[in-house]
Amino acid sequence: MSIDRRMFFRIAGLASLGLAGKPVLEALAYGENPAGVKPAPASPGSIQPAAPLVARRWAMVVDLKKCIEQGDCKECIAACHFWHNVPDFGNPKDEVKWIWKEPFQHVFAGQEHEYIEDKLRHQPTLVFCNHCDNPPCVRVCPTKATWKREDGIVMMDEHRCIGCRYCVVACPYGSRSFNWRDPRPFIKKLNPQYPTRTRGVVEKCDFCTERLAEGQIPACVEACKAKAMIFGDLESADSEVRALLRDRFAIRRKPELGTNPEIYYLV
Amino acid sequence: MYDAGKIILGLVFFLVVITFPIWYNAASGKAAYVPELKIITTAKACVAPTEYMKVAHMHLLNQWRDEVVREGQREYHSFDGKVYRKSLSNTCLDCHSNKTEFCDRCHSFMAVGQPNCWNCHIVPEEARP
Numbered sequence: 115m116s117i118d119r120r121m122f123f124r125i126a127g128l129a130s131l132g133l134a135g136k137p138v139l140e141a142l143a144y145g146e147n148p149a150g151v152k153p154a155p156a157s158p159g160s161i162q163p164a165a166p167l168v169a170r171r172w173a174m175v176v177d178l179k180k181c182i183e184q185g186d187c188k189e190c191i192a193a194c195h196f197w198h199n200v201p202d203f204g205n206p207k208d209e210v211k212w213i214w215k216e217p218f219q220h221v222f223a224g225q226e227h228e229y230i231e232d233k234l235r236h237q238p239t240l241v242f243c244n245h246c247d248n249p250p251c252v253r254v255c256p257t258k259a260t261w262k263r264e265d266g267i268v269m270m271d272e273h274r275c276i277g278c279r280y281c282v283v284a285c286p287y288g289s290r291s292f293n294w295r296d297p298r299p300f301i302k303k304l305n306p307q308y309p310t311r312t313r314g315v316v317e318k319c320d321f322c323t324e325r326l327a328e329g330q331i332p333a334c335v336e337a338c339k340a341k342a343m344i345f346g347d348l349e350s351a352d353s354e355v356r357a358l359l360r361d362r363f364a365i366r367r368k369p370e371l372g373t374n375p376e377i378y379y380l381v
Numbered sequence: 382m383y384d385a386g387k388i389i390l391g392l393v394f395f396l397v398v399i400t401f402p403i404w405y406n407a408a409s410g411k412a413a414y415v416p417e418l419k420i421i422t423t424a425k426a427c428v429a430p431t432e433y434m435k436v437a438h439m440h441l442l443n444q445w446r447d448e449v450v451r452e453g454q455r456e457y458h459s460f461d462g463k464v465y466r467k468s469l470s471n472t473c474l475d476c477h478s479n480k481t482e483f484c485d486r487c488h489s490f491m492a493v494g495q496p497n498c499w500n501c502h503i504v505p506e507e508a509r510p
Contacts (some may be wrong), residue, residue: 161465205438
């Protein structure tokens with residue numbers, strides 16, 4: 115169909131009228147909460163839902179340089195273990211841990227060498243769940259008690275865990291701990307905001323999903339004085355984690371296994 | 382039948398003895414006993430109508446558990462338009478902080494005394510009188 119000049123102007127005019135009406139349409143589309151109008155105060159007993167932190171792919175960057183400079187601090191570990199009611203059994207056999215430190219040459223076995231920098235050689239390096247893109251623990255779990263969320267977090271559902279410990283064996287990073295004993299009596303100070311675990315389930319770091327849902331960053335990131343842990347969205351090009359990865363050389367733990375770990379260490 | 386009278390009498394006696402606990406409880410009024418729950422909150426309404434909560438709180442809790450852990454949906458929009466955080470320890474027990482006088486009374490009576498919720502979920506310290 116061919117359009118003459120008059121017809122073209124007519125359509126163009128109508129279209130611009132339509133564009134002018136767009137804000138009105140938008141306001142209508144948002145219904146009860148158009149831009150600029152504050153939501154009605156919640157009725158008593160109600161909570162004001164906090165804006166959750168969301169991402170397409172959560173990841174963590176650990177700045178080893180800053181971590182080394184800070185020396186032997188344990189703020190992140192203490193904060194995490196307090197927040198999540200992680201017990202301290204006082205013996206390595208029963209140990210339960212979400213975040214801890216290992217010597218550099220153990221963390222990056224295969225990537226170190228005999229003449230490695232002195233300051234790295236015995237450097238205690240922060241390790242926790244790598245929230246792999248291709249998590250072997252998820253693959254072996256017979257009950258789907260652990261699975262990968264859409265935002266990349268490898269989540270753990272202790273309700274569904276039957277304690278078979280396949281995942282503990284499958285994880286190449288030792289990130290998972292099994293509760294051989296009832297952890298309750300071994301928690302020094304209970305955090306009533308978060309449940310404990312029970313005997314016979316596996317637990318691990320979950321990037322503080324419950325804190326993200328309330329709009330808070332993970333407890334370890336918040337506790338780090340040196341700002342050596344940076345948490346962010348890998349899929350958003352202007353996030354801090356992406357900026358760091360663009361500028362500096364980062365290594366990951368055992369990338370050759372194909373698990374695609376999402377914890378990056380800046381060296 | 383030889384000794385019919387004795388046998389029938391014996392049978393009646395046997396039945397009376399075997400059913401003794403049932404009619405004794407009925408007669409003494411124990412059968413009509415219902416546990417009394419102590420509600421200490423000043424809130425006017427629960428997250429759902431009381432009648433529903435009485436029969437289906439366990440289903441609601443299971444639903445909350447699955448939605449929070451597996452789907453990440455943590456807000457509950459109640460029948461009267463209020464918004465609650467789906468949390469056993471931090472929403473339910475905020476009002477019903479007297480677990481022994483609220484949860485346990487029915488649960489012991491119904492012989493479901495030990496639901497495994499409390500192995501992990503923390504019960505707030507109860508105010509001792």
